[in-house]
Structure formats: structure tokens, C-alpha cells
């Protein structure tokens with residue numbers, strides 16, 4: 001086979017059967033639903049813990065419950081759901097290159113005046129042997145977050161101490177309200 005023909009075949013393989021609009025919205029809805037479940041479960045536990053026990057004890061929720069909720073939801077739905085950040089606390093939250101590019105784009109969109117609550121990204125990534133639907137949603141910083149992600153100099157000493165022990169490479173401080181703390185990321189394998 002001539003090289004040009006081979007390239008043409010490869011190109012055709014990559015590009016055939018584009019996702020129908022209905023399929024796109026199905027994948028989008030599934031991604032949005034899993035992110036909403038993650039956000040709600042985490043927020044409920046975090047708010048309850050901060051109110052009933054205070055922020056020091058609530059660190060335990062973020063430390064142990066956040067990864068557990070993500071794992072349980074991923075197993076339940078078959079969609080890989082994680083949290084990522086340009087300034088991660090947990091080293092597992094370091095973004096992959098495509099996630100980093102999206103996070104930077106979210107920053108640019110925020111600077112251009114978009115509402116951080118509404119920042120979303122979708123992409124169908126085609127490979128020869130499988131495809132994946134990628135979804136990200138920005139996580140804005142609100143007042144409650146500042147207990148553990150606010151100005152490093154203003155954090156309660158007990159909080160700084162626990163964070164330093166649990167996360168020696170922590171970068172997730174010095175945020176202010178309205179900034180993007182990170183994003184939920186969903187990867188859905190299709191076909």
C-alpha cells in the first residue's frame with residue numbers, strides 16, 4: 001500500500017462515525033451527574049464537620065472521605081472522576097497535560113469575565129482502538145474554603161500544622177473567594 005493511501009486509511013479510521021448530538025448530550029449529562037453527586041456528598045460532609053466539630057477535625061473529611069467518594073462514584077458509574085488543581089495539595093491531584101491546559105483556559109475565561117460557577121469543558125478524544133469523552137468543571141473558592149485554602153499566614157496554627165504533616169508538598173493555599181481552586185475531571189471510555 002502506498003504511504004499516502006495508508007495515511008488516508010488511518011485518517012478515515014480516526015474520523016469516521018462522529019458522535020451524534022444525542023450521544024454527546026448523553027455523555028455530557030452522565031458526566032455532569034457524577035460531578036454533581038461528588039460535589040454534593042463532599043460539601044454536605046464538609047459543612048457538617050466544620051459546623052459540628054470545627055475546621056481542624058474537618059481536615060479528616062477532606063483527607064479520607066474525598067478520595068473515597070471519588071473512588072466509590074467511579075466504581076458505581078464506570079466514569080473516572082477525580083479532582084485536579086494547578087496548585088495541588090494532594091500529589092494525586094497533579095493535572096495531566098490536557099487537564100492542565102483546561103485549567104489554564106478556565107483561568108483565562110475567568111479573567112475575561114465568565115462566572116467561575118459556569119466554567120465547563122467537553123471533548124471527544126478519538127484513538128484508533130478506543131475513544132474517551134472528557135469533561136471538566138471548575139471548582140470556585142468560597143468563604144468556607146479559606147479555613148484550609150486561604151492565606152497561609154492567616155491559617156489557624158493547628159490547621160497549618162496538620163496540613164504540613166499530611167501534605168509536605170502542599171501548594172493549595174493563598175486563595176481568595178471567587179478564584180478557581182481546581183476542577184472536577186471525568187473521563188468516560190466509549191466504544
Ligand code: HEC
Nearest residue numbers: 055058059062063083085088089090093145148172181182
Ligand atoms: C477543613 C479543611 C478544608 C476545607 C474547609 C476545604 N478543603 Fe479542600 N482540601 C483539604 C484537604 C486536606 C485536601 C486534600 C484532600 C486529599 O487528600 O485528597 C483538599 C483538597 C482539595 C481539592 C483537590 C485538589 C488538591 O489540591 O489536592 C480541591 C479541588 C479542594 N480541596 C477544594 C476545596 C473547596 C472548593 C473548598 C470550599 C468549598 C474546600 N476545598 C474546603 C482541606 C480543606
